[in-house]
Amino acid sequence: MTAQTTDINTAAGVLRAGGLVAVPTETVYGLGANVEDAAAVARVFQVKGRPPSHPLIVHIGGAEQLVDWAEDVSEAARLLAEHFWPGPLTLVLRRSRRVPLEVTGGLQTVAVRVPDHPIALALLAGFGGGIAAPSANRFGSVSPTTAHHVRTELGPGVDFVLDGGPCEVGVESTIVDATGEIPTILRPGGVTCEDLEAVLGRPLGVDSTSRVRVPGQHPSHYAPRARVILVEPENVIAEAELALERGHQTGVFLPPSLADVPVKAHAVVTVPSSMAAYARELYGFLRDLDQQGCDLIVASLPPEQGLGLAIANRLRRAAGPRPSH
Numbered sequence: 001m002t003a004q005t006t007d008i009n010t011a012a013g014v015l016r017a018g019g020l021v022a023v024p025t026e027t028v029y030g031l032g033a034n035v036e037d038a039a040a041v042a043r044v045f046q047v048k049g050r051p052p053s054h055p056l057i058v059h060i061g062g063a064e065q066l067v068d069w070a071e072d073v074s075e076a077a078r079l080l081a082e083h084f085w086p087g088p089l090t091l092v093l094r095r096s097r098r099v100p101l102e103v104t105g106g107l108q109t110v111a112v113r114v115p116d117h118p119i120a121l122a123l124l125a126g127f128g129g130g131i132a133a134p135s136a137n138r139f140g141s142v143s144p145t146t147a148h149h150v151r152t153e154l155g156p157g158v159d160f161v162l163d164g165g166p167c168e169v170g171v172e173s174t175i176v177d178a179t180g181e182i183p184t185i186l187r188p189g190g191v192t193c194e195d196l197e198a199v200l201g202r203p204l205g206v207d208s209t210s211r212v213r214v215p216g217q218h219p220s221h222y223a224p225r226a227r228v229i230l231v232e233p234e235n236v237i238a239e240a241e242l243a244l245e246r247g248h249q250t251g252v253f254l255p256p257s258l259a260d261v262p263v264k265a266h267a268v269v270t271v272p273s274s275m276a277a278y279a280r281e282l283y284g285f286l287r288d289l290d291q292q293g294c295d296l297i298v299a300s301l302p303p304e305q306g307l308g309l310a311i312a313n314r315l316r317r318a319a320g321p322r323p324s325h
């Protein structure tokens with residue numbers, strides 16, 4: 001049941017009154033608050049269990065509003081905004097004074113994006129201000145791609161949930177630091193490097209933390225409850241059957257090249273060969289395997305081009321070292 005105009009009006013009222021609204025975007029659902037309401041922003045951190053040093057993204061209704069929220073916007077940043085907004089691109093820029101430091105985790109920069117979802121855009125238009133929204137999940141866990149995910153994970157922590165159906169893109173926005181001379185990717189996401197570079201007409205800078213190739217170096221994030229191990233595609237079945245023999249409730253991400261090969265496991269998902277379909281399904285797959293009681297998930301990385309780069313980044317982070325509990 002997707003949201004109607006009356007729901008959007010209600011949601012705008014909730015934001016004005018200092019409440020939290022779950023907002024569908026094309027990437028994942030966000031947990032939204034009025035950017036300029038310090039108490040509401042504090043509640044976002046609290047409901048997510050997120051450390052206050054992790055800044056939030058400011059969602060705005062159109063590129064023309066950028067002047068209200070950011071300063072010293074470079075030509076390159078403007079070009080990217082014009083080309084990719086509304087869309088899954090977040091630009092890190094120098095913050096204007098309108099952006100409270102609570103939103104930026106004390107930084108002098110702000111992350112801004114215009115989401116490409118009719119309900120999010122209608123809410124932004126109706127509300128009029130900026131909406132600070134991280135993904136609507138507990139800190140460190142898998143981002144929600146349906147309203148149901150938000151409700152089950154955050155429950156009464158959210159005052160109002162706008163249901164926009166399943167998210168089209170399925171992984172978060174690409175974050176580009178546009179404060180320096182060369183725009184640099186901080187997080188691969190829904191807009192590909194190739195597309196960004198084509199528009200810029202030059203290579204992007206590479207951030208040392210975004211493309212680290214050693215899985216163990218990534219602290220876990222975007223992680224299901226089950227432990228995730230990454231192996232070469234041709235070893236997925238053997239590794240999964242070994243884990244099953246060792247008594248694990250094993251879930252398998254079966255690579256498309258092995259789609260019809262039988263595998264002994266507790267639960268199996270066949271990875272789509274289209275990267276767009278894989279990105280759309282990725283978090284749902286992780287949640288499903290958790291739901292089915294898997295304690296271990298065996299997966300492999302897709303080729304790291306196009307959307308495959310963002311998928312591989314999330315899988316590496318899902319497989320990263322966990323805080324001990």
Ligand code: TXA
Nearest residue numbers: 027029030055056057092107109110111134135172173
């Ligand atoms: O697709 C998305 O980006 C979704 C939807 C809801 O818009 N949002 C999202 O937000 O993924 P969140 O909070 O889960 O991730 C935002 C990331 C965080 O890793 C944060 O550290 C980074 O953006 N970020 C925010 N402000 C920043 C800044 N000023 N400088 C560098 N990174 C920043």
Ligand code: MG
Nearest residue numbers: 134135136143
């Ligand atoms: Mg998040």
